[in-house]
Amino acid sequence: MPSLLLLSIGAIAATYAFLRALVLLRHDPREPTTVVGSIPFVSPLIGMLVGGGALLCTHEVCFSLAFTRARRSGPLTISVANRDKYRLPIYTLRVPGPPIYVVNSLQTIQRIDRHISTVAFSPIQAQACENAFAVSKTGMAKVADDKRLSNDGYLRSFPRSTAAGTSPGPGLNGLSRVAVSDFAASMDRLASSGRARVKLFDWVRHEIFAATTDAVYGAHNPFRQAENERAWFQYESGILVLLMGLFPSVIARQSLRARDTLVSVLSRYFQSNQFLEGSLFVQLRQKHDVAFGLDMDDSVHIEIGQVAAGVVNTAPSAFWMVWQVFSDATVLADCQKEVAQLVQTGPDGVCSIDLSQVRTHCPLLVSTWQEVLRFHGISVSARIVQEDTSVDDQYLLKKGGVVLMPNAVIHSDESLWGPTAREFNHKRFLNTEKGRSHRHPAAAFRGFGGGHVLCPGRHFASTEVLALVALLLARFNVLPIGGEWTEPEKHNAMDRAFPLLKKDVEVEMISKSDQKWHVSFSDDASGINIVAEDLK
Numbered sequence: 001m002p003s004l005l006l007l008s009i010g011a012i013a014a015t016y017a018f019l020r021a022l023v024l025l026r027h028d029p030r031e032p033t034t035v036v037g038s039i040p041f042v043s044p045l046i047g048m049l050v051g052g053g054a055l056l057c058t059h060e061v062c063f064s065l066a067f068t069r070a071r072r073s074g075p076l077t078i079s080v081a082n083r084d085k086y087r088l089p090i091y092t093l094r095v096p097g098p099p100i101y102v103v104n105s106l107q108t109i110q111r112i113d114r115h116i117s118t119v120a121f122s123p124i125q126a127q128a129c130e131n132a133f134a135v136s137k138t139g140m141a142k143v144a145d146d147k148r149l150s151n152d153g154y155l156r157s158f159p160r161s162t163a164a165g166t167s168p169g170p171g172l173n174g175l176s177r178v179a180v181s182d183f184a185a186s187m188d189r190l191a192s193s194g195r196a197r198v199k200l201f202d203w204v205r206h207e208i209f210a211a212t213t214d215a216v217y218g219a220h221n222p223f224r225q226a227e228n229e230r231a232w233f234q235y236e237s238g239i240l241v242l243l244m245g246l247f248p249s250v251i252a253r254q255s256l257r258a259r260d261t262l263v264s265v266l267s268r269y270f271q272s273n274q275f276l277e278g279s280l281f282v283q284l285r286q287k288h289d290v291a292f293g294l295d296m297d298d299s300v301h302i303e304i305g306q307v308a309a310g311v312v313n314t315a316p317s318a319f320w321m322v323w324q325v326f327s328d329a330t331v332l333a334d335c336q337k338e339v340a341q342l343v344q345t346g347p348d349g350v351c352s353i354d355l356s357q358v359r360t361h362c363p364l365l366v367s368t369w370q371e372v373l374r375f376h377g378i379s380v381s382a383r384i385v386q387e388d389t390s391v392d393d394q395y396l397l398k399k400g401g402v403v404l405m406p407n408a409v410i411h412s413d414e415s416l417w418g419p420t421a422r423e424f425n426h427k428r429f430l431n432t433e434k435g436r437s438h439r440h441p442a443a444a445f446r447g448f449g450g451g452h453v454l455c456p457g458r459h460f461a462s463t464e465v466l467a468l469v470a471l472l473l474a475r476f477n478v479l480p481i482g483g484e485w486t487e488p489e490k491h492n493a494m495d496r497a498f499p500l501l502k503k504d505v506e507v508e509m510i511s512k513s514d515q516k517w518h519v520s521f522s523d524d525a526s527g528i529n530i531v532a533e534d535l536k
């Protein structure tokens with residue numbers, strides 16, 4: 001009689017052969033090469049889970065977004081490991097559900113981007129509207145109608161309709177001026193106590209949240225009330241579960257409750273027309289909703305998505321910028337020197353700074369910001385294949401498939417960035433750096449996306465972060481409690497463009513002097529031109 005051991009080995013071998021055959025059967029030879037791993041279907045999943053990744057399954061799509069713990073040496077992800085192992089420009093991962101196509105090469109990303117109607121971003125936005133922002137069925141029929149993939153549908157025309165609200169010129173100046181005045185007031189308060197001990201991530205997140213919502217919503221910003229800010233972060237903490245639609249009423253109850261609070265405070269704000277005293281940006285958003293026939297209730301639900309777009313990525317990116325500038329003595333000295341040149345001290349001892357100048361007069365600070373976006377960024381652009389699509393007759397992407405384009409892969413590609421791709425170099429983006437052995441192509445920088453899906457908030461987010469850091473540099477010494485800067489362990493959440501922290505960093509902020517400050521932001525037409533599309 002065969003032993004139990006032999007029976008088990010036989011069963012494992014049969015299962016293995018079955019799964020392998022299934023992978024082969026499901027693979028169309030025109031699709032990108034399938035990366036099977038040692039156990040078909042299971043290995044990609046285990047790799048992702050061990051790597052700290054996450055699996056997102058919904059009724060219609062299954063995204064596997066994977067991130068290894070980022071290491072000091074660079075933005076390593078499991079996608080980076082697969083890129084290095086298989087050296088394929090694009091490959092297929094077979095997990096339960098539709099195929100996942102992971103893109104490793106910039107050229108292939110650019111070729112796929114030409115198929116924006118069939119390899120589309122809008123189904124992902126529509127899913128967020130439905131699951132995370134709870135837009136009603138009637139509202140969804142307007143947001144994701146039969147025009148959802150076309151240029152004049154609600155989703156794809158949104159960036160065009162609202163562009164003036166965030167583009168260089170009056171829209172951007174208006175937003176930036178309010179944000180800068182908030183930073184100035186906050187730092188006056190901080191300086192009045194001489195020195196303060198703060199949790200750095202919490203502090204940066206609050207500063208960005210308060211400044212961004214004040215800038216957008218104006219004098220009647222409902223998020224000025226501390227309980228509404230708390231409700232926001234309660235909601236934000238569960239946003240991934242809501243997006244996934246995985247038993248949110250069980251797993252993310254508090255987040256759902258917080259969303260109700262946000263809906264009611266935003267409803268009051270819009271119904272009483274307070275948005276008419278807000279930014280051009282919020283007014284254009286409202287106009288866009290009205291043009292598509294959305295009622296006030298759905299418009300308010302969608303507004304939750306607008307708050308998310310404005311703060312979810314800016315806050316952690318601002319933290320990594322502050323951390324990178326203050327924890328590295330060379331970066332600190334270089335940036336401090338640039339910012340010091342913007343400060344003028346009047347005969348009365350009042351220090352003045354015009355923060356609109358950080359964009360034009362501080363190339364090192366701007367280069368550091370760009371390098372932070374490159375080095376620490378973990379954004380993954382995702383698209384859903386709407387119909388079988390042949391990419392230049394070379395790769396077939398099958399209907400229902402999910403295309404993932406992880407920035408960390410492109411941002412650590414030595415063929416684009418040279419041999420120092422995995423090092424942090426705050427001078428990398430300087431145009432004038434002497435003795436540079438390698439110049440990257442402009443399109444290799446994808447910190448704000450690229451091609452058809454380009455972040456419309458890039459100028460505002462960049463202005464905010466640079467202004468916050470410049471003011472900190474000018475007014476404070478920031479010292480780690482315990483005397484040593486240690487890079488905090490990263491928590492790579494799949495719904496973020498930047499890692500969160502497993503544990504906050506405690507610092508002491510010490511005011512450099514008791515002088516008074518006059519902080520301004522003068523009108524000018526500059527943006528922060530760091531993406532290829534703005535450099536053209």
Ligand code: HEM
Binds near residue numbers: 155314456457
């Ligand atoms: C540092 C902060 C930010 C980062 C790193 C960031 C990053 C990105 C990236 C990488 C994309 C492209 C996504 C893709 O390809 O799938 C994107 C799109 C987008 N971002 Fe941002 N973003 C930031 C701040 C903002 C702000 C402040 C706003 C709004 C004020 C905003 C609004 C949007 C919108 C609406 C889109 C979708 C554009 C479209 O539909 O074509 N983002 N962002």
